[in-house]
Amino acid sequence: MGSVKKVGIVHYRAGRTDGVSLEMEKRKTILQSLGVEVRMISGPVQRGSDFVIEELEFDAPEIREIKENAFGYFGNHHLSSARLMEKIHMVAQKIETAFREYHRREQFDALLVHNIFSHGRHIAAASAFARFARNTGLPIVSTNHDYYWEREEYQEPTSKSVQEYLDLYVPPAYPNIVHVSINSIAREGLLRRRGIDSVVLPDVFDFHQPPWVRDAFNADFPEMAGFSEQDLVILQATRIVPRKGIELAMELVAELNRHKSALEGKTLYNGKRITSDSRVVLVLAGYAEDSAREYRQWLEEIARHLGIEARFIAPRIGAKRSSNGDKRYSLWDAYVYADLVTYPSLYEGWGNQFIEAVFARKPIVVFEYPVFKADIQPEGYHYISLGDRVIREQSGRVKLPTSALQAAAEQTMKTLLSPETPRHLEENFAIGARYHDYAVMREFLQKHLCS
Structure with missing residues (x-):
C-alpha cells in the first residue's frame, strides 16, 4: 500500500469479542489484503497479540487507582493531586519506553490506535503514545470509540491538574494524528469541546464473506x-x-x-x-x-x-x-x-x-x-x-x-x-x-x- 509496509494496531486488549477488538481484527484483515504487515499491541488480557505491554491493562490495580483518583464519580481520592500526576507520568513512561523499544525493532510506517487517546479508564496511556507521536512524527490514525466526557463516571476530574492533562492528551491535537469519531454526535462533541475536527467512520463488516451456516463444527x-x-x-x-x-x-x-x-x-x-x-x-x-x-x-x-x-x-x-x-x-x-x-x-x-x-x-x-x-x-x-x-x-x-x-x-x-x-x-x-x-x-x- 504505497510506502506503508508495516502497521501497528494498539489497544488495551486484543483478540476478544468486544466491539473494539472486533474492529481491530477487521482493520488487520483489510491491511493484510493490501499487502501490509500488521502487528497487534495490547495489554496482557489478549489472545493473539504480537507484543504485550503489561501497563496497558486498564483493570490492573495501579491503573484503577489512577482512574478512581482522577475522577470524582468513584469517591476514592486518597492520593494528593501531585502524587496522582506523578503516578500517571510513571506509568506513561513505562508504556512509552516499552513501545519505543518495540518500534525500534519493528520500524512501523504507521500506527492505528483505538481508544488510547479518548477513554477515561486509562489516561496514562494517552500521554505515553502522545509523546511517542510528537517525538517521532509517525503517521497515526486514532479511532476514538468512546470519549471520556460521554460517560457519566468520567465527567468530573478531581483537580485542575487532571483537567489540564486531559486537555493536552485526551485527545492530543498533533498534525501527524488523524482522529476518527465513530458517529456524528461524537464528532460534534469533539469539535465543540476541543476544536479538533475528526472523520466519521462507523463500524464496518465483511458483507462479501460466505454466509454463516450450520456445519459439522457447530452442529452440537x-x-x-x-x-x-x-x-x-x-x-x-x-x-x-x-x-x-x-x-x-x-x-x-x-x-x-x-x-x-x-x-x-x-x-x-x-x-x-x-x-x-x-x-x-x-x-x-x-x-x-x-x-x-x-x-x-x-x-x-x-x-x-x-x-x-x-x-x-x-x-x-x-x-x-x-x-x-x-x-x-x-x-x-x-x-x-x-x-x-x-x-x-x-x-x-x-x-x-x-x-x-x-x-x-x-x-x-x-x-x-x-x-x-x-x-x-x-x-x-x-x-x-x-x-x-x-x-x-x-x-x-x-x-x-x-x-x-x-x-x-x-x-x-x-x-x-x-x-x-x-x-x-x-x-x-x-x-x-x-x-x-x-x-x-x-x-x-x-x-x-x-x-
Whole structure:
C-alpha cells in the first residue's frame, strides 16, 4: 500500500469479542489484503497479540487507582493531586519506553490506535503514545470509540491538574494524528469541546464473506447452549455490562413467554415450527468484564424472577473457533441458530451487534439509543423498536414503559410470523452492504495512511 509496509494496531486488549477488538481484527484483515504487515499491541488480557505491554491493562490495580483518583464519580481520592500526576507520568513512561523499544525493532510506517487517546479508564496511556507521536512524527490514525466526557463516571476530574492533562492528551491535537469519531454526535462533541475536527467512520463488516451456516463444527451448538431445535432462540450477543440494558431483553422474553400460545402450531419466517413443547430461550453469548460481575449475577436473579430460560455461554465463545482443549465456538455460530437478535443497549458509540445481525439476516429488536437515531435509523433498516425511553428504578434497574414493552412484543410476534420478513431481511442486508462493507474502510485506510 504505497510506502506503508508495516502497521501497528494498539489497544488495551486484543483478540476478544468486544466491539473494539472486533474492529481491530477487521482493520488487520483489510491491511493484510493490501499487502501490509500488521502487528497487534495490547495489554496482557489478549489472545493473539504480537507484543504485550503489561501497563496497558486498564483493570490492573495501579491503573484503577489512577482512574478512581482522577475522577470524582468513584469517591476514592486518597492520593494528593501531585502524587496522582506523578503516578500517571510513571506509568506513561513505562508504556512509552516499552513501545519505543518495540518500534525500534519493528520500524512501523504507521500506527492505528483505538481508544488510547479518548477513554477515561486509562489516561496514562494517552500521554505515553502522545509523546511517542510528537517525538517521532509517525503517521497515526486514532479511532476514538468512546470519549471520556460521554460517560457519566468520567465527567468530573478531581483537580485542575487532571483537567489540564486531559486537555493536552485526551485527545492530543498533533498534525501527524488523524482522529476518527465513530458517529456524528461524537464528532460534534469533539469539535465543540476541543476544536479538533475528526472523520466519521462507523463500524464496518465483511458483507462479501460466505454466509454463516450450520456445519459439522457447530452442529452440537444447541446441546452446548441448552436449547432444542424447536425452541424460539433469542440471541443477546453483546458483552455483559450495565449500559447494554440486557434486563430489557429479559423483559421482552418474559412478555413473549406470556403470549407463546399464539405462536404454537405456526411456522416462523425461517421455517421453524413452534409447538407446545417449544420454549423461549435467551442465549447470552458475551462475557462480563471484571467490573460487571455483580451485574451478571443480578441478571441471573432477574431471569429467575421473571421465570425465563437464560443461557450464559460466554466461556464457550471466542473470537474464532477453536478445538484446542475446551471447544470454543465463534460468535458467528451463535447467530446461526438465532431466530431473533436483541440489541437493547442504552448507549453505544455505534453498533457492532446491529450490523452483525443485519449480515446474518436476523430480525433485530433495538432500543433507540441516541447514536442509533442519529446515524443508523436514517439508513432505512427494518427493525423492532423498544422505544427510546426507560424507567430507572431505585435499585438501578431499568424497565420499559408497559406500553412500549407490549408494543415491542406485538411487533416481534408479527415479524416472526410474517411472510414479508425474509424480504425485509434481504433489504437490511443490502443497506448494510451499501454503507458498512469493508470497501468503506479500505478506501479510508488507503487515503489516510498513504497521504
